[in-house]
Amino acid sequence: MTPYDKEDSLGKLFSSPPSQNQESHNNAVEGIKKELLNHYASLAMHHPDLIVAFSPEGEILSQNKESIGEFFGIVVDEIDLKSLIPETYKAPLTNAFKQALKGQSERHELKFEGEQVKKIVQACATFIPIWGSEKIVGVYIIIEDTSEIKELSEELKKHKTHLIAAQNLASMGSWEYIITDEVLFCSPSFYTIFGIDPSEEVSMKKVLKYIHPNDREKARTIYNRALKEGNSYKIEYRIYHQQDENKLRYIRIQAEVLWRNNIPWKLIGVVMDYTEEKNLELELHHTLDSMVHILNNLDAGIWMKEYNTNRVTYASKQLEELLHLPIEKIYEDSRVWENVIHPDFKERVMRKQSKVLEGKALKHRYQIVCGDGSVKWVLDQTLPWVDNDGNITHLFGVIVDITEERDMQDHLRYISTHDEITDLPNQQTLHKTVERLIDDEAPFAILHLDLDRFHVINHSLGYQVADMVIQxxxxxxxxxxxxDGYLARLDNNEFAIIMRYHDDKEKIFEFAKLTIQTIGKALLVLDYELNVTTSIGISFHPEDGTSKLKLLENAYSALYQAKKQGSNTYQAYSCSNDISSYKKLLLEKDMRKAIVNEEFQLYYQPQVEAATGSIQGAEALIRWRHSEWGMVPPNEFIPLAEENHLIHHISDWVIRKTCAQLRQWKDAGYPLKPISINLSPLRLLKRGLVELIKEQLTFYQIPAELLEIEITESSLLKNDISVLKTLEELRNLGIKIAIDDFGTGYASLNYLHEFEADILKIDQIFIQNITSANKKDAAIVSAVIHLAKEIGMRIVAEGVEEKEQYDFLKERNCDLIQGYYFSKPVPLADYEEMLCRGLSIPKGN
Incomplete structure (x- = not known):
């Protein structure tokens, strides 16, 4: 019997009754009802859900499962269904049972918990009233196992949450566009990226209006092609964030086209905000452009090349100008740099370049021959680029043109060793030459010349004429x-001549006579006919001394004797006439007693701030009041102390005395200003200096910045390794280091480059010659001040005696002035009075 057979019993049941044979019809209906009940019973008994029929009192009348426990995965045959229902559900389920008795069906979701339940956890309970012929006779409860559905639902929620979180994290959104319906569906992140209110209705046309005007037409063309031709696409464009119109965002879109009935039906796509990435890219490009601009405009050539191939991968514009070679040649010729090295330096440079193989940075100076044939000095700094495995992959370098610096250095070295008026070697160079001849153990004579009464020419005819006479x-x-002779100018009117000889001193005397005759000839200068005479003192090596100072002093002593004989003559040294040697003998003898008896005392020469005239410190100068010779200047007893090694005791005394004095000033309430001490390089070479100073600072509780150590530049250069190490340790204590007599050494600029000193003291030989007519010394002093300022050093000008000198230094922002213009070295009491006053009044004011 088929379900749709009009002749079957169910069909007959719902058809109109015939007019005749009513009894037969009624019997048929009853039969159909019974069969229908059998259908319902079959449906209930084989339904996968649990169906339980309850009486109005809540008693179980029937159930479609052999055992309720079987449905819940419980082995026990008999089980109370009510015992499985959690307490939290009992009240609403009881109310639903009562509503079913009133004829109202209800559905409730519940969760079975506890150890008894093994099979289901989530369920849906449906309460249905059971109608009798006239009233409700019971309640059906259908329990559906929804655990799997619930799990799938929770999993979908979780995936949806994760998707939203992932899109937010990646600044990415998703969207769907139904082409035929023109309906756009967007994820929450889509709204965030565009800055759109989620409650706002969004269409594809509106989204296209958000695109930057310069990108809109390109985006619209690609979009329309996708609608017409069904082409999937990728595109990048800019939009203005709708919540902040000034906030430009960079967007990537990828869309796929789905077809239906052979026409494009739907666009599904993702949108990604890559603004941060784009801004970082733009910033990186800007930074790279800025770096390239900087590198191209630095006063240095920058380059990089591959280590293995020697191929240049980067060359700055300045390198092209430095080498005077086309930039294309620098890139194309892998041996270009090797070819420009001056032949005199090539072997040394290539040998030194091998240090790069050890992964070490390299710095050296040499000459190159440029493309235009010019020769330059360069400072070459090369840095190896090493990968994670320790292999050199690239070389990075900086080339600086130091030709002007070298020329200036050579010029400064020249003027520090030569007289500017005559271009003859000066006293410093003379001393060096004498030392070299002594080391060679060669016999030679020193002739010390002094022009007689030369001050008369200076005073009567002026310095211009006097300088011309000297020339x-x-x-x-x-x-x-x-x-083989040697001529040097020592001072204003003094010269020195060195002559080699072999056993025959008469030749030296003959030359002395020739010298007197040559100088004595009439001299015509600016229409002035002048007659100049000279006196000469002569000392011989090794008879009259085996040290530089001894020979020079003895030559001067002989000159003194020649002057006493009436001038315009010469005199050889004789120890019987050497008054200075006798004085030296007594000073050396009494010096040891002076150290024990503390006969030395400190004088203080103020260092005055050029701009304000306020006292900023002082240099401590040792003095010796001898019982027979009176006040002995340091230039007489300090050399003696260095010869007999008493200089160590004297230097230590000065350090102790200075620290003690600073403590006394502190206790007395005086303004504390730094005190500088001029130490002999011999003391710097002796061990224990750093420990002594540290001990004194600790004992007297004096800050290290109140102590300054002065050391002459030329002495440093002779002992740079040990001396520089000691000075570095002193600087680590906080003590400031001053370079004294700057400009009189042998390699001033090189020394400034190698050692970081705090203070630069310009030697008085340059200061004293600063005049409106002497532009050379003025230029030198100006250059030194500018150089020191650029490298962060303070400047102290020594030997300032005239207002013109002071005005010149003040105008050029010299920091401190030291000299007779403000004050000569004064005893303790006078300096304490100056400290209280705070200002030093220039002489003549």
């Missing part, structure tokens, strides 16, 4: 000098 006389002396 003309220097030319005359040069003209008669033997090939």
């Amino acid at each position: 003309r006389l220097a030319e005359r002396l040069t003209g008669i000098l033997p090939k």
Whole structure:
């Protein structure tokens, strides 16, 4: 019997009754009802859900499962269904049972918990009233196992949450566009990216209006092609964030086209906000452009090349200008740099370049021959680029043109070793030459010349004429000098000549006579006819001394004797006439007693701030009041102390005395200003100096910045390794280091480069010659001040005696002034009075 057979019993049941044979019809209906009940019973008994029939009192009348426990995965045959229902559900389920008795069906979701339940956890309970012929006779409860559905639902929620979180994290949104319906569906992140209110209705046309005007037409063209031709696409464009119109965002879109009935039906896509990435890219490009601009405009050539191939991968514009070679040649010729090295330096440079193989940075100076044939000095700094495995992959370098610096350094070195008026070697160079000849153990004579009464020419005819006389006389002396002779200018009116000889001193005396005759010839200068005479003192090596100072002092002693004989003559040294040697003998003898008896005392020469005239510190200068010779200047007893090694005791005394004095000033309430001490390089070479100073600072509780150590530049350069180490340790204590007599050494600029000093003291030989007419010394001093300022050093000008000198230094922002213009070295009491006053009044004011 088929379900749709009009002749079957169910069909007959719902058809209109015939007019005749009513009894037969009624019997048929009853039969159909019974069969229908059988259908319902079959449906209930085989339904996968649990169906339980309850009486109005809540008693179980029937159930479609052999055991309720079987449905819940419980082995026990008999089980109370009510015992499985959690307490939290009992009240609403009881109310639902009562509503079913009133004829109202209800559905409730519940969760079975506890150890008894093994099979289901989530369920849906449906309460249905059971109608009798006239009233409700019971309640059906259908329990559906929804555990799997619930799990799937929770999993979908979880995936949805994760998807939203992932999109937010990645600044990415998703969207769907139904082409035929023109309906756009967007994820929450889509709204966030565009800055759209989620409650706002969004269409594809509106989204296209958000695109930056310059990108809109390109985006619209691609979009329309996708609608018409069904082409999937990728595109990037800019939008203005709708919550902040000034906030430009960079967007990537990828869309796929789905087809239906052979036409494009739907666009599904993702949108990604890559603004941060784009801004970082733009910033990186800007930074790279800025770096390239900087590198191209630095006063240095920058380059990088591959280590293995020697191929240049980067060359700055300045490198092209430095080498005077086209940039294309620098890139194309892998041996370009090797080819420009000056032949005199090539072997040394290539040998030194091998240090790069050890992964070490390299710095050296040499000459190159540029593309235009010019020769330059360069400072080459090369840095190896090493990968994680320790292999050198690239070389990075900086080339600086230091030709002007070298020229200036050579010029400073020259003027520090030569006289500016005559271009003859000066006293410093003379001393060096004497030392070299002594080391060679060669016999030689020193002739010390002094022009008689030369001050008369200075005072009566002026310095210009006097300088011209010195120049003309220097030319005359040069003209008669033997090939192996040596001529130097010592001072305003003094010269020195070194002559080699072999056993025959008469030749030296003959030359002395020739010198007197040559200088004595009439001299015509600016229409002035002048007659100049000279006196000469002569000492011989090794008879009259085996040290530089001894020979020079003895030559001067002989000159003194020649002057006493009436001038315009010469005199050889004789120990019987050496008054200074006798004085030296007594000073050396009494010096040891002076140290024990503390006969030394400190004088203080203020260092005054140029701009304000306020006292900023002082240099401590040792003095010795001898019972017979009176006040002995340091230039007489300090050399003696260095010869007999008493200088160590004297230097230590000065350090202790200075620290003690600073403590006394502190206790007395005086303003505390730094005190500088000029130490002999011999003391710097002796061990224990750093420990002594540290001990004194600790004992007297004096800050290290109140102590300054001065050391002469030329002495440092002779002992740079040990001396520099000691000075570095002193700087680590906080003590400031001053370079004294700057400009008189042998390699001033090189020394400034190698050692970081705090203070630069310009030697008085440059300061004293600062005049409106002497532009050379003025230029030198200006250059030194500018150099020191640039490298962060303070400047102290020594030997300032005239207002013109002070005004010049003040105008050029010199920091401190030291000299007779403000004050000569004064005893303790006078300096304490100056400290209280705070200002030093220039002389003449």
